[in-house]
Amino acid sequence: MAKDLEGISQAPGALPIVGHLFPLLRDPLRFLKTLPAHGDLVQIRLGPQKAVVACRPELVQEVLLHDRMYDKGGPIIERIGNALGNGLASCPHSVHRRQRRSLQPAFSRTCLREYAAIMTQQIDTLAIGWSDGQDFDVAEQMYTFASDTIAQTLFTAESAGPAVDTVKECLPDIFRGIYQQAVFPPWLSRLPIPPNLRYERARNRAWAEVSKTISMYRQDDESHGDVLSMLLKTQDDAGELLGDAEIHAQIMTLLVAGIESTAVALTWALHLLCQNPDVQERLRTETVKVLGTRTATWDDLPRLDLARRVITETLRLYPPGWILTRTTTTEARLADAVIPAGTTLIYSPYLIHHDARFNPRPDCFDPDRWLPDQQHMRGTFIPFGGGARKCIGDNYAMTLATLALSTIVAQWRFLSADHQLPHVEPRMTLTPHGVRARVECLQGIRTGSTATV
Numbered sequence: 431m432a433k434d435l436e437g438i439s440q441a442p443g444a445l446p447i448v449g450h451l452f453p454l455l456r457d458p459l460r461f462l463k464t465l466p467a468h469g470d471l472v473q474i475r476l477g478p479q480k481a482v483v484a485c486r487p488e489l490v491q492e493v494l495l496h497d498r499m500y501d502k503g504g505p506i507i508e509r510i511g512n513a514l515g516n517g518l519a520s521c522p523h524s525v526h527r528r529q530r531r532s533l534q535p536a537f538s539r540t541c542l543r544e545y546a547a548i549m550t551q552q553i554d555t556l557a558i559g560w561s562d563g564q565d566f567d568v569a570e571q572m573y574t575f576a577s578d579t580i581a582q583t584l585f586t587a588e589s590a591g592p593a594v595d596t597v598k599e600c601l602p603d604i605f606r607g608i609y610q611q612a613v614f615p616p617w618l619s620r621l622p623i624p625p626n627l628r629y630e631r632a633r634n635r636a637w638a639e640v641s642k643t644i645s646m647y648r649q650d651d652e653s654h655g656d657v658l659s660m661l662l663k664t665q666d667d668a669g670e671l672l673g674d675a676e677i678h679a680q681i682m683t684l685l686v687a688g689i690e691s692t693a694v695a696l697t698w699a700l701h702l703l704c705q706n707p708d709v710q711e712r713l714r715t716e717t718v719k720v721l722g723t724r725t726a727t728w729d730d731l732p733r734l735d736l737a738r739r740v741i742t743e744t745l746r747l748y749p750p751g752w753i754l755t756r757t758t759t760t761e762a763r764l765a766d767a768v769i770p771a772g773t774t775l776i777y778s779p780y781l782i783h784h785d786a787r788f789n790p791r792p793d794c795f796d797p798d799r800w801l802p803d804q805q806h807m808r809g810t811f812i813p814f815g816g817g818a819r820k821c822i823g824d825n826y827a828m829t830l831a832t833l834a835l836s837t838i839v840a841q842w843r844f845l846s847a848d849h850q851l852p853h854v855e856p857r858m859t860l861t862p863h864g865v866r867a868r869v870e871c872l873q874g875i876r877t878g879s880t881a882t883v
């Protein structure tokens with residue numbers, strides 16, 4: 431915990447014992463946006479603990495690029511470690527390079543191309559499942575779609591079905607629990623109150639099912655050509671096979687880090703297209719020209735330019751990973767302030783993306799700001815973080831979201847089913863609730879991925 435943060439201004443409104451708990455639970459986005467007015471570095475309080483928020487892109491970059499000095503740590507990372515084991519997203523710098531090397535091959539271009547075939551099949555199932563005039567909860571549909579797709583790439587064997595279903599069911603409680611436990615004062619996170627019990631139960635159920643699946647894969651000795659099979663064959667630097675605990679942590683990490691963030695990004699993108707029918711129409715023109723009536727595939731990606739810009743702009747407006755933490759391992763100097771070892775540092779893609787000094791008209795949805803001739807200041811777009819801890823699934827997520835969005839929009843018109851703004855729930859991701867859409871079928875005969883244009 432930070433001992434002395436002299437010279438770093440404090441955000442107003444902290445209460446004794448609970449600190450900034452109430453604004454962080456009630457309206458964290460509004461709270462974050464107020465911080466840059468108090469300085470480039472601002473202190474906030476998570477219960478009794480102090481934390482420093484970096485409010486300028488170059489300070490965030492400095493933190494991200496010096497991952498030994500600003501190591502993974504702080505309450506959110508501690509909770510992730512507790513929920514998932516010490517996998518790639520939460521492990522300390524000392525083991526990170528080794529872990530990253532063991533997982534990186536699963537995200538190579540060759541593998542992504544193979545995953546894209548699974549994505550296309552899943553998009554087919556999604557887009558065929560609606561009927562003309564149907565209205566539905568977009569977040570729910572995108573969650574099921576993202577979890578089925580990501581789970582299929584991690585483990586393709588039929589025996590993994592129960593684990594996929596259980597993890598899908600448990601993830602929302604795990605996500606909510608990680609954020610709540612991180613902002614609760616420690617005494618509150620230990621009490622047997624319903625939110626804590628729900629979190630523990632969900633974590634234990636998911637944990638047990640993934641363990642069972644690993645044992646089954648080990649027993650049947652057959653390679654399924656998926657990420658779990660690859661991890662079971664991976665040797666570490668000393669030539670040893672990875673142990674069950676590490677494989678378990680990596681699988682849980684990929685499920686948790688991948689599913690919800692991708693589902694949330696697609697939900698926001700569809701919400702924004704409902705709110706901006708002109709952009710939806712332009713996107714439809716592009717995608718129908720490229721795809722006709724078929725489902726998008728890997729080879730279409732270079733021609734789905736506007737779809738990619740819509741996703742990029744969505745990630746700027748609503749970055750799913752909106753608040754992330756680090757801990758200083760030694761005394762550090764940042765923006766002329768001396769920060770003692772053990773201080774929690776916070777960076778927020780949401781805060782940086784919504785600061786008008788770095789992103790003009792920050793609240794306006796404008797995919798054209800990502801046209802190649804537009805200038806962007808370095809470090810002002812960070813939905814996937816940066817430096818050595820940058821998201822390993824960034825290209826996976828962009829591929830999945832671009833293929834899904836372009837296919838959906840070519841075949842269906844999305845209209846808001848109610849005109850309420852979504853309610854944003856502060857959990858580990860920026861999760862929208864109440865995004866209801868009505869769909870109109872645009873193509874009488876749907877033929878799926880095998881059809882020709």
Ligand code: HEM
Nearest residue numbers: 519687688691692695751754813814815819821822823827
């Ligand atoms: C739109 C979708 C996604 C977003 C916005 C996103 C965002 C992020 C961010 C911001 C980080 C850095 C966290 C930090 O600095 O502390 C991160 C790390 C990570 N992400 Fe993603 N992510 C997405 C999709 C995925 C997918 C699909 C996967 C895997 C299937 C994935 C796996 C990971 C992992 C394993 C890390 C830790 C990397 C490391 O520390 O080396 N993410 N992600």
